[in-house]
Amino acid sequence: MANTKRQKKYNPHRHRREFGSIKLALGMALLxxxxxxxxxxxxxxxxxxxxxxxxxxxxxxxxSEIAVAAYMAGKLLIERGASLGTQELGGTYRMTGKLAVQSLEEIGIHQGKTGRFVGTADQYRNISDALDMLAAVIPVLTRGELVTVLHEAAQVVEEGLAQARLKNEMKLAA
Structure with missing residues (x-):
């Protein structure tokens, strides 16, 4: 007996219509x-x-993620740099983020020695500046750029934490 059930023909455009509306909505949200x-x-x-x-x-x-995000946002502004002012602003954000990352790194080292997160006034000021600058740059970024910056920052911090754990395990093993 032959199979009497009729097979549907493959139509590549059928799914494209549905995907197109989703892609359009995502694109609008990201831009x-x-x-x-x-x-x-x-x-x-x-x-x-x-x-x-x-x-x-x-x-x-x-x-730490916010400090790295400020650095990444500066890097993004430099890469996007439509005008000279945007590139200069990006350089300022990068420097501020870098100073905040260095300050948090020093505070983290101090915490490893004493058990408390304590820093100097300059370190606190660097962290505060990074928070303020990121608050100023968020409205300039698109949603897609913001998600990218935050995701990259989280990856960088996670890699740093993994390296720190590895160092501590090696010290304990020795």
Missing amino acids: TPTDDVDLLDQPREDYAALLAGKLCVNGFVRL
Whole structure:
């Protein structure tokens, strides 16, 4: 007996219509300017906890991600650099992010020795500047750029944490 059930013909355009509307919606969302400055609410609380001497490890990681994100945003502005002013602004963001990352690194080293996240006034100022600059650059970025910057920052911090864990394991093994 032959199979009487009729097979559907493959139509490559059938799924393309559905995918096209999803792609259009995502594209519009990724290209629209963002005003997600509330992303910085938790890092600002972490900064206040740092000043009060009550910062936890998760808060330290968040502050590190924000500092790296400020650096990455500066790098992105330089790459995008439609005008000379944008490139100069990007250089300023990169330098501010770099100073904040260095400050947090020094605070982390101090925490490893003493068990407390404590820094100097200059280190605190560098971190505060990175928070302020990132708040200023968020409205300039599109949603796609912001997601990219935050994702890259999280990867960089995670790699740094993995290297630090590896160092500590090697010290303990020796």
